[in-house]
Amino acid sequence: MNKNKILLVDDELNLRETISELLIYQNYSVKSACNGQEALDLLEYWTPDLIICDIMMPVMDGYTLHGIIKDIHSLNSIPFIFLTAKKEHNLMRKCLLDGADDFISKPFKIKELTSIIESKIERFSKIKNTYTNLYPGRKKVFLHEINTPLNGILGPIELLMENPKELDKKEISAFYESIKISGERLNRTMQNIILYQNLKNNFIEFNLNSSADILNEFLKTKEKILKIYEGQEKRISFEIDKATIKINSEHLQYIFFELIDNALKFSSNNKVIIVSGEQFNNEYYELVIRDFGIGFSEQELNKIGAAQQFNREEREQQGLGLGLFLSKIIIKKSNGVFTIVSKENEGTSIKIFLPLCDTPILD
Structure with missing residues (x-):
């Protein structure tokens, strides 16, 4: 109990x-x-x-x-x-x-x-x-993020069932791909809500003896991200020194995914994001994720929190606005430090310090 x-x-x-x-x-x-x-x-x-x-x-x-x-x-x-x-x-x-x-x-x-x-x-x-307060943001946003991918799944399935003989292989493949993309979006939405609830209620135990290879986890995450941002590999520039970090590997992948996805999402397609990492001192590893996108105003920076989204309609924003908030919580619960510096229309720089494991990785 x-x-x-x-x-x-x-x-x-x-x-x-x-x-x-x-x-x-x-x-x-x-x-x-x-x-x-x-x-x-x-x-x-x-x-x-x-x-x-x-x-x-x-x-x-x-x-x-x-x-x-x-x-x-x-x-x-x-x-x-x-x-x-x-x-x-x-x-x-x-x-x-x-x-x-x-x-x-x-x-x-x-x-x-x-x-x-x-x-x-x-x-x-x-x-x-x-009143479980499942999602802390606006009901309209929540319903949109559930209904949109659901329609993206149910619509193509209905067409596939009604016209099995009239569709060629290329069309069928396109429908399957659409279903997969919508399914992944819905899954990510629900996983973020579950994670928010579990963190809010302190249900997740953080094992401070966990360890992860930061370069390895970044490369795995980059591969997942590029399935969404197909053909945009050149937009992610990185230079990450190898190190073993005191953090759960799944948590590290989550942080990478959410923060890099945000950086790409809020930058134009011709803008590069920069991910860099190196040992800061004997205790901490410094990770920096920098973009040159729309950025935050000073007022917006002070209001960042769970489900906080700014000018959602104007920016045609997807998602529930939980990724940045949840990443920050995970970092702090892993004995890390999170800082964000941003300027409107110039970009955002997120700096993270994560504790190093005592035993270094050997090349």
Whole structure:
């Protein structure tokens, strides 16, 4: 049975440790942060069932953190409880008016704390069970990404069944190819949704002893991508040094596929994308994926998240907008670092640092 997960945010170390120990003793899974920014960093790859947060903290206070979480679709239904001091009464009232679920005044009684936690987690569990939030984006986009490939499968099958003798081999082959392409698109859509749900609910275990040959996994992924971008092999320029990386090979292939596909998709056909990789230091390998496409504006960069797509209709965009978000989560859960620099109409550069295995690959 999975333990209920709690995120505790407080800048007082002693209080943080005391509450954490109490909750762990009561069979909760607890992660803690000393300020709002540290909490946001955790929330990028770990989703709790409840957040307990102090209001007054350095770097980022609890009120600011709550405001940010309210605007993140995948997080805004999580119960948010404030820890408050009496002198913060007016601010506490403002927090409740802005949608906080409850507050606990310092000093508090253990029974009061556990009672509130139990009731809020029970309510959140009912919400999750009745509204699964399968896809965090717009319903119209979700239905389009399901119906379009389905029609691409069912239409050709119907024609093949109705006119078996009237079609020549070339036409039949074209229909089969169309069915295959649509099937792969639908499969990718569903796999991304399943992966999103599993990551969101912390169902995937990340074995930090996993290893993968980065050049080998790139070449495998490149072959898959070129089946979609047929005849565009020259668009992918790469120089990747051999190394063994501490990451699951399937996860590495996923990252390569989604990020390279995005780079190709949002660049014109005459633009090359550059993939480079080399050992950064004794601990990390640096991977860079650079394109010269439409790029992101500064405002768009600050809003990148699950199912976030910009000007979808204008750009005739396919997909659910999950690939970049999920890649970022996988990298962080694999103890890697993800950064993105972009400029509108000039392109995007994604830089990734992944931990190296102790034993190098020999040529």
